[in-house]
Amino acid sequence: SAVISQKPSRDICQRGTSLTIQCQVDSQVTMMFWYRQQPGQSLTLIATANQGSEATYESGFVIDKFPISRPNLTFSTLTVSNMSPEDSSIYLCSVEAGTGENEQFFGPGTRLTVL
Amino acid sequence: GQSLEQPSEVTAVEGAIVQINCTYQTSGFYGLSWYQQHDGGAPTFLSYNALDGLEETGRFSSFLSRSDSYGYLLLQELQMKDSASYFCAARPGGYQKVTFGTGTKLQVIP
Numbered sequence: 001s002a003v004i005s006q007k008p009s010r011d012i013c014q015r016g017t018s019l020t021i022q023c024q025v026d027s028q029v030t031m032m033f034w035y036r037q038q039p040g041q042s043l044t045l046i047a048t049a050n051q052g053s054e055a056t057y058e059s060g061f062v063i064d065k066f067p068i069s070r071p072n073l074t075f076s077t078l079t080v081s082n083m084s085p086e087d088s089s090i091y092l093c094s095v096e097a098g099t100g101e102n103e104q105f106f107g108p109g110t111r112l113t114v115l
Numbered sequence: 116g117q118s119l120e121q122p123s124e125v126t127a128v129e130g131a132i133v134q135i136n137c138t139y140q141t142s143g144f145y146g147l148s149w150y151q152q153h154d155g156g157a158p159t160f161l162s163y164n165a166l167d168g169l170e171e172t173g174r175f176s177s178f179l180s181r182s183d184s185y186g187y188l189l190l191q192e193l194q195m196k197d198s199a200s201y202f203c204a205a206r207p208g209g210y211q212k213v214t215f216g217t218g219t220k221l222q223v224i225p
Contacts, residue, residue: 033212040220041218042202042215042216042217042218043158043202043215045212045213045214048212058212092157092158102145102146102148102163102165102206102213103148103160103163104148104150104158104160104204104213105160106157106158106159107157108156108157109157
């Protein structure tokens, strides 16, 4: 299993500013995933973060808007840059704990509101 | 591409049985997972089917039919605390990203 913490849990930001979300895992993992979830909607993968290499972004997401750092095997950050109200969402960090059962563990999420 | 379709909402009575369906279209297929998410909470893993058939875990069971590109989650002896959103999820290959279904909001009523 894996226990994941995220900071901040929520924030209200002004448009045009940036917010960095931190994700800490209690064990070393190869891949960390960043998702976005609009209220009442499904989870959309933003990018996959591997330690020691550039993050892999999904269609519709770009590094300039969502830069990601992965300095070690237990930590990652996602920055939401030059925010607009459309970026208001819940951002979730996730890892696979290698149980062999394809189980993903999720952090508690960061609820972002952009005014 | 990948797509997994689920009914958007399901309502069921406490103590009853409910089935949540998931039909998928994927370029490859490695297995089907199910997650539960309470309002304001993080998704939590429920079950995984790599092979056809039924997997049982307590009150929850999950079924997969690869030939029909179809699976379902079966919840028995429903409790009020089962009110949540449920997501199926699939990956096209062992080391490829997971795609989540559209999600089903289950409401359990007395």
